[in-house]
Amino acid sequence: MKHVVLFSGGVASAYVAHMVKNELGKEGLRDIVLLNTPTWSEDRDIYRFMCQVGRKLKLPITIWGDGRTIWQLIQDRGAIPGNFIPFCTQRLKQEMKEQYYKYLERMGEEYIEYVGFGADEPSRVQKAYARAQKHGRKIRFPIAESCISSEEIKKFITEEWKLQLPNAYKALKHNNCIPCFKGGKEYFYQVYKFYPEQFELAKQAENETGYTVFKDTKLEELEKNFMNKEEWENNQYQIADFIPCDCWL
Ligand code: SF4
Incomplete structure (x- = not known):
């Protein structure tokens, strides 16, 4: 066995x-x-x-x-x-x-x-x-x-x-792909802060495929909110926004 x-x-x-x-x-x-x-x-x-x-x-x-x-x-x-x-x-x-x-x-x-x-x-x-x-x-x-x-x-x-x-x-709850495309907006904020190269790749992937990670916005738009850290951290998005990936830990 x-x-x-x-x-x-x-x-x-x-x-x-x-x-x-x-x-x-x-x-x-x-x-x-x-x-x-x-x-x-x-x-x-x-x-x-x-x-x-x-x-x-x-x-x-x-x-x-x-x-x-x-x-x-x-x-x-x-x-x-x-x-x-x-x-x-x-x-x-x-x-x-x-x-x-x-x-x-x-x-x-x-x-x-x-x-x-x-x-x-x-x-x-x-x-x-x-x-x-x-x-x-x-x-x-x-x-x-x-x-x-x-x-x-x-x-x-x-x-x-x-x-x-x-x-x-140091930045994320899980040690999976960066980014994990099942992560929520708060998760992508962490990616933006700690893994800017991968965030750029994800933005590029959205532009090339015509699909977006989130239904209501593009990463390019989200990035504008992320840039204003204070506004972002005071807005409605919560840590609970994160959806853990089903890939094993
Ligand atoms: S769901 Fe799994 S394979 Fe897909 S991006 Fe997330 S960690 Fe990677």
Whole structure:
């Protein structure tokens, strides 16, 4: 039985890998797969963190990806992904994972999937559980099962492992693509502030495809509000505007 940890390079998936390794003990080591399906669109520091975690756990990382960035995918599809047309997560994450599972099945391997959703994310857990049921697949959520908070995980990584957290956490809640096209306006404000290059690319993608990230405005327009920091921070947009991506953590 293969124990497949969906290993995104975020702190939650790193901690899940640690939990699975502890649970299985020495005999199970060979059966743990740290599966990474890269989008090549994350903060590059993710690769430093992934390598350090892999070495800390003494486990290799399996990379199975489409090879394209979200920008290349947007160009190929001529559209912007989002909550209603999430072709980025479908192609770069879900389909890649399914291809890897098909490979395991061809090898005659059984497997169980481990996802790093927390106890504070019941809807994501339910959705992932329902999807796994549909495929007749075993799935577990070790962090949600043990109710460990994200703060406790970060503390463990910095104090016990003595690893620096991935850079993305300085500005964002999740260590996914930058930007994640499922993020809300408050999220895009963070991207504008901390990742100006990627914000420019997103503006360019809107102009080239003719699609917009938000129904009611273009990023170019939103940027004018962002430029007036005081006005932006006093206006109606709240942090709750952020919609977490369904890609694993
Ligand atoms: S993190 Fe966001 S932009 Fe990247 S693949 Fe997932 S949904 Fe798409």
